Amino acid sequence: MTNLPDTMRALIQLEDGYSGKPEGPVISDASLYLAESQIPVPTPADGQVLIKLRVASVNPSDLHFIKGEYGQPRRKGAPAGFEGCGDVVATGKGAEGLVGTRVAFAVSPSGSGAWAEYALTDAVACIPLRPDVSDVDGSAQIVNPLTAMAMVDIAAKDGDAFVISAATSQLGKLMISLAKDMNLKVIALVRREKAVAALKNLGATEVLVTTARDFADQFAAASRALKPRVFLDAVSDQICETVFTLMPNNARWISYGKLGAEAPRLTQMGQLIFMGKRIEGFWLTSWMRTTPPKDQARIVGEVQARFADGRWHTDVAVTLGLAEVVEGLAAATKITDGKVVIKP
Ligand SMILES: NC(=O)c1ccc[n+]([C@@H]2O[C@H](COP(=O)([O-])OP(=O)(O)OC[C@H]3O[C@@H](n4cnc5c(N)ncnc54)[C@H](OP(=O)(O)O)[C@@H]3O)[C@@H](O)[C@H]2O)c1
Structure with a gap:
C-alpha cells in the first residue's frame, strides 16, 4: 500500500x-x-x-x-x-x-x-x-436499485398491478418509475397527503393516504378495480395487515422493511387457508446469493443505464x-x- x-x-x-x-x-x-x-x-x-x-x-x-x-x-x-x-x-x-x-x-x-x-x-x-x-x-447504486429491480420483477410475474407502502421512500420512487416503464399499475401507499401529487406525476396509478379516515374503503375499491396480487411492504404494521386482508385470492404480502414500530397482529388466518394468500420476506442479500451471476450482471447494467440517462436519480x-x-x-x-x- x-x-x-x-x-x-x-x-x-x-x-x-x-x-x-x-x-x-x-x-x-x-x-x-x-x-x-x-x-x-x-x-x-x-x-x-x-x-x-x-x-x-x-x-x-x-x-x-x-x-x-x-x-x-x-x-x-x-x-x-x-x-x-x-x-x-x-x-x-x-x-x-x-x-x-x-x-x-x-x-x-x-x-x-x-x-x-x-x-x-x-x-x-x-x-x-x-x-x-x-x-x-x-x-x-446497489442496495435500493437492485432491490427495486428484483422486487418489481417478482411483482411482474404475478399480474399487472401491485401495491407498495412507504411510497415516498427512495426505493418506492424507483419502483414507481420502473413500473410505469413496464406498463404495470401501482397502488402507492403514503402517510402524508402532501406526497400524493408528486407520486402521481411519477406514474403511480393510485396514491392512497393511510392516515385518511376512510383509507380501508378506498383501498378496497382500488383492490377490486386493479386486482393486485403482490404487496411490497416496507412498513409492516397493522395498516399493512389490513391492506393484505383486502387483497384478492392468492395475494402475497412481501415484507422487506420494518419502518413501522408497531408489531402487526394477524386477524384473518382463514385467508391463508381458503384464499391461498401467503406472507413472505425479501432480503437483497439472499437474492444476491441465489440469483445467477449473469442475471445479476444484466440487472446491474440496466441500473447504471437508468441512472446515466436520468430515468432514475x-x-x-x-x-x-x-x-x-x-x-x-x-x-x-x-x-x-x-x-x-x-x-x-
Ligand atoms: N429487504 C431489503 O433487501 C431491502 C433493501 C433496500 C431497502 N430496504 C428497505 O426499504 C425501505 C425504504 O428504504 P429507502 O432507503 O428507500 O428509504 P428512505 O428513502 O430513507 O425513505 C424512508 C421513507 O419511509 C417513510 N416512513 C418512515 N417511517 C414510516 C412509517 N412508520 N410509516 C410509513 N412510512 C414511513 C418516510 O415517509 P414520509 O415521506 O412520509 O416521511 C420516508 O419517505 C426501508 O425499510 C429499508 O430498510 C430493504
Missing part, C-alpha cells in the same frame, strides 16, 4: 452484536451508537479491495444496523456504513485489475464500513461505474461531512424528502 496513510478518520460503532429490542430505523442521538475516531487504514486480503471514499449513503438498513437490529451483528470499533462510491486504491491478490477504478460498492460482512475515509470490501461487491453516473448516484436531502455525522445525523434523518449522504 504505497502512498497511503497509516490511519484514517472513521465513524466507529460503540456496541457489539444485537440490541435484542428492535425499535425501527429512527435515531434520536447518534452518539449512543457512533463515535468519530482515528483508526488504522485496513489492509486488503486476497480478493478484497481498499476504496478511498467519495460519497457514502445513509439507508434505513444502516440505522437498523448501528442500533443492533439488522440481519448481521455489530462489531464494536469497526466503521459503520453499508454502501458508497469511491476509488480503488489498493487490492489483495486476484483484484489488481480494479486499482484506479471508480466503483459503487457494498461492504461485505468481512469488510470495513463506508462511513470512513477508506472502506474495505470484496472485489465482487464492487461495480465499476460508467463516467456518466455521478458520485451521489454511484453511492446509492438520487434525491439528496442533506450532505454531512464525516466530522458532522455524530452531531447531525439524528436531525438529518428527520428530513424525509431525500437521502442523507456522507462525504469525507
Whole structure:
C-alpha cells in the first residue's frame, strides 16, 4: 500500500452484536451508537479491495444496523456504513485489475464500513461505474436499485398491478418509475397527503393516504378495480395487515422493511387457508446469493443505464461531512424528502 496513510478518520460503532429490542430505523442521538475516531487504514486480503471514499449513503438498513437490529451483528470499533462510491486504491491478490477504478460498492460482512475515509470490501461487491453516473448516484447504486429491480420483477410475474407502502421512500420512487416503464399499475401507499401529487406525476396509478379516515374503503375499491396480487411492504404494521386482508385470492404480502414500530397482529388466518394468500420476506442479500451471476450482471447494467440517462436519480436531502455525522445525523434523518449522504 504505497502512498497511503497509516490511519484514517472513521465513524466507529460503540456496541457489539444485537440490541435484542428492535425499535425501527429512527435515531434520536447518534452518539449512543457512533463515535468519530482515528483508526488504522485496513489492509486488503486476497480478493478484497481498499476504496478511498467519495460519497457514502445513509439507508434505513444502516440505522437498523448501528442500533443492533439488522440481519448481521455489530462489531464494536469497526466503521459503520453499508454502501458508497469511491476509488480503488489498493487490492489483495486476484483484484489488481480494479486499482484506479471508480466503483459503487457494498461492504461485505468481512469488510470495513463506508462511513470512513477508506472502506474495505470484496472485489465482487464492487461495480465499476460508467463516467456518466455521478458520485451521489454511484453511492446509492446497489442496495435500493437492485432491490427495486428484483422486487418489481417478482411483482411482474404475478399480474399487472401491485401495491407498495412507504411510497415516498427512495426505493418506492424507483419502483414507481420502473413500473410505469413496464406498463404495470401501482397502488402507492403514503402517510402524508402532501406526497400524493408528486407520486402521481411519477406514474403511480393510485396514491392512497393511510392516515385518511376512510383509507380501508378506498383501498378496497382500488383492490377490486386493479386486482393486485403482490404487496411490497416496507412498513409492516397493522395498516399493512389490513391492506393484505383486502387483497384478492392468492395475494402475497412481501415484507422487506420494518419502518413501522408497531408489531402487526394477524386477524384473518382463514385467508391463508381458503384464499391461498401467503406472507413472505425479501432480503437483497439472499437474492444476491441465489440469483445467477449473469442475471445479476444484466440487472446491474440496466441500473447504471437508468441512472446515466436520468430515468432514475438520487434525491439528496442533506450532505454531512464525516466530522458532522455524530452531531447531525439524528436531525438529518428527520428530513424525509431525500437521502442523507456522507462525504469525507
Ligand atoms: N429487504 C431489503 O433487501 C431491502 C433493501 C433496500 C431497502 N430496504 C428497505 O426499504 C425501505 C425504504 O428504504 P429507502 O432507503 O428507500 O428509504 P428512505 O428513502 O430513507 O425513505 C424512508 C421513507 O419511509 C417513510 N416512513 C418512515 N417511517 C414510516 C412509517 N412508520 N410509516 C410509513 N412510512 C414511513 C418516510 O415517509 P414520509 O415521506 O412520509 O416521511 C420516508 O419517505 C426501508 O425499510 C429499508 O430498510 C430493504
